[in-house]
Amino acid sequence: MVYLILVGSLAIGTPVAFAICAALFYFMGVGAFPYQLKLVATQMFSGLDSFPLLAIPLFVLAGEVMNESGITVRIIAFAMVIVGRFRAGLALVNIWASVIFAGLSGSAVADTSAIGRVFIPEMARRGYPLEYAAALTAASSVIGPIIPPSIPVIIYALIATGVSVPALFVGGIVPGVLLAIFLSAYVMIFSARYERGAPSPVEEQQRPRGMILLDGLLPLLMPVFVVGTILLGVVTPTEAAAIAVGYALILGVLIYRELPLKALPGIFSRSMVDSSIIMIIIAAVSAGNWLLTYNRIPNMITELTLAFVSSQWTFLIAVIVLLLIVGLFLEGIAAMLVLVPILHPMALSLGIDPVHFGIVVIFNLMIGLITPPMGLCLFVADSIAHVGIGKLTRAILPFFLVELVVLLILAFVPQTVTYLPRLLGF
Numbered sequence: 001m002v003y004l005i006l007v008g009s010l011a012i013g014t015p016v017a018f019a020i021c022a023a024l025f026y027f028m029g030v031g032a033f034p035y036q037l038k039l040v041a042t043q044m045f046s047g048l049d050s051f052p053l054l055a056i057p058l059f060v061l062a063g064e065v066m067n068e069s070g071i072t073v074r075i076i077a078f079a080m081v082i083v084g085r086f087r088a089g090l091a092l093v094n095i096w097a098s099v100i101f102a103g104l105s106g107s108a109v110a111d112t113s114a115i116g117r118v119f120i121p122e123m124a125r126r127g128y129p130l131e132y133a134a135a136l137t138a139a140s141s142v143i144g145p146i147i148p149p150s151i152p153v154i155i156y157a158l159i160a161t162g163v164s165v166p167a168l169f170v171g172g173i174v175p176g177v178l179l180a181i182f183l184s185a186y187v188m189i190f191s192a193r194y195e196r197g198a199p200s201p202v203e204e205q206q207r208p209r210g211m212i213l214l215d216g217l218l219p220l221l222m223p224v225f226v227v228g229t230i231l232l233g234v235v236t237p238t239e240a241a242a243i244a245v246g247y248a249l250i251l252g253v254l255i256y257r258e259l260p261l262k263a264l265p266g267i268f269s270r271s272m273v274d275s276s277i278i279m280i281i282i283a284a285v286s287a288g289n290w291l292l293t294y295n296r297i298p299n300m301i302t303e304l305t306l307a308f309v310s311s312q313w314t315f316l317i318a319v320i321v322l323l324l325i326v327g328l329f330l331e332g333i334a335a336m337l338v339l340v341p342i343l344h345p346m347a348l349s350l351g352i353d354p355v356h357f358g359i360v361v362i363f364n365l366m367i368g369l370i371t372p373p374m375g376l377c378l379f380v381a382d383s384i385a386h387v388g389i390g391k392l393t394r395a396i397l398p399f400f401l402v403e404l405v406v407l408l409i410l411a412f413v414p415q416t417v418t419y420l421p422r423l424l425g426f
Helices: 002-011 016-030 038-048 051-068 071-083 089-105 108-125 130-143 151-159 165-171 173-190 201-205 209-231 237-255 261-294 297-308 312-326 332-349 354-370 376-385 389-412 415-423
Strands: none
Touching (some): 002 016, 016 038, 016 261, 038 261, 051 071, 051 108, 051 151, 071 108, 071 209, 089 130, 089 173, 108 130, 108 354, 108 376, 130 173, 130 354, 151 165, 151 332, 151 354, 165 173, 173 415, 209 237, 312 332, 312 354, 312 389, 332 354, 354 415, 376 389
16 A cells, blocks of 8 residues: 555656655554654654755755856857867767766756757757757756766765765766767767858857867866865865855856846755755655665565576666666656665675766666656756657657667776776775
8 A cells, every 4th residue: 555655646746755755654654653653754854864965955056056157158168169160069069068067066957957048049040950959958968967076976875885975976977978978979970960050159259269268167177176175085075065156156256257146045045945855855765765674675675686686787787777767757866765775785795886886876867867758857958949848759869879878888897987986096
């Protein structure tokens, strides 16, 4: 009955957090803990009682400040100077602007919104089909949570005991760049026919290229400060997130002077709303995980799985298929909170490197952001392009296959993830 309540609630569109709470309240009322409903609230608050979790609202706030500070336009102009002259130049700029933006926001949805507002209409003006422009923007935004700093990485490290945030941050660098390279190869081969010779945004600005590059260097220093200070052991991820917010405010208010002080209340308000959605899901899933652990469900699943799965490769294939299916229906962070406490111990039992497994899981679930019916990046891209989810889904299929190829490379060539962390001593 508990599972029927959970599945039924999700099927009728109930938010994930409330669906989990409904199932928990039912179980606590009729199961092993009658009249102890207050335990649900206790475990929810316990799940949020973690200093590293403060990094999440801070990184969300940093991304919002970046969006409102004119930084997005400077990043696009910077990428245009670097790769805009190549075959399918505007499509390449879309991809590599996402790589740069990934080091600032750590959120795929924020990337789709910020980059998409500029690129989707611009690519359509340059001859690309509107649905293609929207699909490429959504697909390239998956890079956001892979390259550090990354909100899903912080959450994964909190769930998976013994995995460090710095190690996962470093482990995501090569996979993120690899995805950008594969997407770039695809658009250079198959998409150059779309682009027409209209003036580029850089040419329209009539600014010296050296000035554009210099203007784009300041935002690029933020991920260097954030990741560098963490790797050097100077600050914790939470403190690094606070540095990111301060740096973004200095750029927007004092250096670029495009962020008026009167805009700050609205930025803080939006950040609080976005952060609260994530926090409510974390709280509900923490209570659910406590109940599962109390009933030894993860242990039983692990023992049953290990009885049939004897090799790392078989396990990884099963996990990839499972997460691709789950990603169709659950948001990535919610799926991670539910499944990682079960899958992580199983991976360790089979001798899989925890950093390697963590990046594979995160990458896998982030692909769910571009798959219907629950792909958040698809909805954001469609809200800009207005082409319909059906058209957008057909246009994004080739990009989905490219990302699936990269996922298989990461899963079966562990060195793509583990080499850099080991080189730095993790």
